[in-house]
Amino acid sequence: MQPPRDKEPGQTSIEQSERFKPPATRRDFLGLAATWSTVVAFVMAMLGSLRLPMPSVFPESDSKVKLGRPEQFSVGSSTYFSAQHIWLFREEKGFHAISSICTHLGCITERTANGTFKCPCHGSSFDADGKVTGGPAPKGLVWVQLDVSPEGGLVADILKEVPADTVFDA
Numbered sequence: 001m002q003p004p005r006d007k008e009p010g011q012t013s014i015e016q017s018e019r020f021k022p023p024a025t026r027r028d029f030l031g032l033a034a035t036w037s038t039v040v041a042f043v044m045a046m047l048g049s050l051r052l053p054m055p056s057v058f059p060e061s062d063s064k065v066k067l068g069r070p071e072q073f074s075v076g077s078s079t080y081f082s083a084q085h086i087w088l089f090r091e092e093k094g095f096h097a098i099s100s101i102c103t104h105l106g107c108i109t110e111r112t113a114n115g116t117f118k119c120p121c122h123g124s125s126f127d128a129d130g131k132v133t134g135g136p137a138p139k140g141l142v143w144v145q146l147d148v149s150p151e152g153g154l155v156a157d158i159l160k161e162v163p164a165d166t167v168f169d170a
C-alpha cells in the first residue's frame, strides 16, 4: 500500500475539488436511466396525445364523387360506379344513389337481373330500393347524398347518408 501523497501548499486534494464527482455506481446509473426513460416516455406520450384531436385522414376531401352531367343519364337508367361502389338511378322524378356496400360486414353486393341486391359473402338480400329482405345485414343499403356542382355536374357524397326514398331533382 502506497502512503498518501503530500499536498503542495494551497493545493486541494482531488476529493475536495468541487468539480470532482465520484463515479456513479451501476445502481445509480440504472436509477438515472430508469428515471430519464420514464420522463422521455411521458413527454412523448403527452406530445402524441396532443395529436389525437386532429384526424390523420380528412374524409371530406375524398368523399365527393363526380358522376357526370344530369342529361347524360336517361330516365329509367341505372349506372354503376364501380370505384365508388355507387348505383345511380334516374327516374321521372329525379335521381337517387345507393351504395352497393353491404351493411353486414362491408362486402360489395351484386345487382340481380330483377334489380334487387344480393351479398355474396353471407347471403344478405335487399330489394331494389336497398331495403333488407334477408339477413344477416342489420339495415338496408345506404342512400347517399346527391348534389349539383357549380359546373352543373352531379356529385355524390359517399359519406353522407340520406333517408331512403330521397329523390334528388337535378
Ligand code: FES
Pocket: 102, 103, 104, 105, 106, 107, 119, 120, 121, 122, 123, 124, 135, 136, 137
Ligand atoms: S357482408 Fe354481406 S351478408 Fe355479410
